[in-house]
Amino acid sequence: MLGSLTLLLALPLALASDPTNCTQLVPITFDNATVPRLLGQWVYIAGVSRYGPHVEEMKTVRHAVFTFTPSSHEDELNVTEIMRLNETCVVRNTSKIHVFWHNSTLAHVEGQVASTAKLMQSNTDLLILRHLNDNVPTLSISARTANLTKEQTEEFKAHLHCLGFTEEDVISTSEENACPQSEEKTGEGDVEPPPE
Numbered sequence: 001m002l003g004s005l006t007l008l009l010a011l012p013l014a015l016a017s018d019p020t021n022c023t024q025l026v027p028i029t030f031d032n033a034t035v036p037r038l039l040g041q042w043v044y045i046a047g048v049s050r051y052g053p054h055v056e057e058m059k060t061v062r063h064a065v066f067t068f069t070p071s072s073h074e075d076e077l078n079v080t081e082i083m084r085l086n087e088t089c090v091v092r093n094t095s096k097i098h099v100f101w102h103n104s105t106l107a108h109v110e111g112q113v114a115s116t117a118k119l120m121q122s123n124t125d126l127l128i129l130r131h132l133n134d135n136v137p138t139l140s141i142s143a144r145t146a147n148l149t150k151e152q153t154e155e156f157k158a159h160l161h162c163l164g165f166t167e168e169d170v171i172s173t174s175e176e177n178a179c180p181q182s183e184e185k186t187g188e189g190d191v192e193p194p195p196e
Contacts, residue, residue: 022162027118042142046172049138062177089179
């Protein structure tokens with residue numbers, strides 16, 4: 001009897017914390033304006049995950065800027081990434097974003113590795129992605145600039161809370177760790193300092 005009572009009392013709490021009931025977690029349904037909205041430069045601000053290997057990977061990203069440009073295929077975007085991984089600046093221009101219109105999903109493809117995500121409804125200067133790999137809650141935020149407004153920060157926090165995360169779970173990057181713009185960038189790999 002006590003077990004049944006506990007179950008009945010806990011059920012409303014469990015249902016209330018179900019992320020599918022959260023009004024903040026609304027993915028965008030892709031239309032003709034979706035891809036043009038994605039084009040251009042984005043600054044990776046932060047990420048959060050319950051999957052240990054993703055958390056460790058996020059901790060290595062000290063700063064990242066990426067640019068989406070049109071590809072020769074309408075359902076594909078070219079990606080150029082400039083990031084500091086721990087203490088090393090890296091430039092990658094070998095990955096693609098595939099746009100799947102039928103289920104409004106994006107897939108980042110780098111070699112043989114693909115990761116999928118849903119673009120969440122948000123401010124147009126934000127790119128909030130709910131990553132779908134490994135069936136583990138993972139969320140990231142990127143923006144057109146390195147500094148979020150108070151409203152943008154609150155919007156991301158609402159998404160976090162819908163997935164059961166707190167601000168303490170977030171792994172953020174810092175503009176202080178940006179790769180110097182004066183350095184020559186190689187096509188793939190480390191950024192090399194200019195000759196003296």
